Amino acid sequence: MLARIKEFLGMEAKPTEEVASEQEVEKVAEEKPKPRIGYIHLSGCTGDVMSLSENYDILAPLLTEMVDVVYGQTLADVWDMPEMDLALVEGSVCLQDEHSIKELMEAREKAGLVVAFGSCAATGCFTRYSRGGQQAQPNHESFVPIADLVKVDCAIPGCPPSPEIIAKTVVAVINGDMDYLQPMIDLAGYTEAGGSDLQNKVVNQALCIGCGTCAMSCQTRALDMTNGRPELNEDRCVKCGVCYVQCPRSWWPADRINMDLGL
């Protein structure tokens, strides 16, 4: 199973290696206890879990054979939050919504690892623009990334995160592949994001090389390249942070890349 998923993701440098080792990997995957996962849905648009479900080829085995979904609206018929290995939190937390705050606090208590899943949970993203005064809850005004209230172990920014990064992360969690997860552990502290990061943290710091990766990765097409530098259309920016996260000059996972390429 794990081999199939790895193959799907292109994570195996040499997929043609002997079948024996493939079976071994599969065996290990089967012997490992399935991680117990909870899905906490706060102020987000459900786009993140939809992206997870877009792993069509592997979704069924992922949900049935690889993980146990033990808590989550629409995913598990459970009212009381059980102990969990991993809590995926989608959405920012609204400071005027006592239920959200309570659920988040409880998740922190009951989960071994809390993951800010998607940019709303990680950076506040689009909800950063909220000023309240809207139906159905005009007093719901203040939305913050979950790291403002609880300790976050790992962040997966993206609006939404791609199906591939979700699948790669799940495989890494099951394998205990901390090297792969390290950037996400580091990103747990990246809670104030926006297209202006490119200007402040890359261009202003004499690091920009005009490669265009930021503009390619912007999910709302808020970025153009003008004279070899990113130009931000603030009206389109949702503050997801993906441009800065994908920039080759923000952090550099050289060892992982060489491994993935078989170099």
Next chain:
Amino acid sequence: MVLGTYKQITLARSTDKQIQKISQDGGIATGLLSFALDEKIIDGAVVAGPSDEMWKPMPTVALTSDEILAAAGTKYTLSPNMWMLKQAVRQYGLEKVGIVTIPCQTMGLRKMQSYPFGVRFMADKIALDIGIFCTENFPFESLRTFISAKAGVDFDLVEKMDIGKGKFWVHTQDDLISFPIKETHGYEQNGCKVCLDLVSEMSDVSTGSIGAPDDWSAVMVRTESGDTAFKQAVDAGVIETKTIDEGKFGLEMLTKLATSKKEKAMKVIDERKAMGLPVPYKASSEKEDPLANV
């Protein structure tokens, strides 16, 4: 390992007369992409194509050999090719994309593939990445300024630019003007100063003029997909190869320049770290191989 990991290093050139005529050196990027398109290894390619302005490239999605040919030749200024990948995959609907990248773009590409945080269904659509050797790059205004000031030539009359033998060469219809490459220092973009990669160490196939005689290119084949494409092109006679000279003007030169780029960059990286400025690479003291691109 200053040249990265590779399966094969060789001299090569495109056998197509038309490509030979207009390409920068051996025409490897143009020839290999054209061949890959014909053989359906790729169904389109992101290249630095022409724009409305002379010598200002525009990242372009090329769907035909003619469009690839129109992008032949080096432009010594910024062409954010990574930017156009999105159009290639979303607008043009390409499933197997070829792309030409300079080392920093190769790094952006590979980082996106290993960590596609916000990039959906694109990582698996990169079929062939041709990495170009790069010592540094110039903002467009820098290029225009030093061409007119140092070469004394109207920018619009320039037919070809080239770097080699320590000089920057400007070809016009009647003239060949050169000035020492040292005189371009101060015009290059600052971000290049921390770059540890001369030879696109993470591309599928790297190519460039350093280490090759005139009208040939040095080629390093690195990955499985690069190996397959390059071998097919050689077997088909589209690209011819010959052994690279180990000596002073061959491999030795390439190694020397790659090492010197890394050494200079490490000095800047260490200085920046000491000043508390951000830099994505490790300090010399933090890594085993002080010249590794990490």
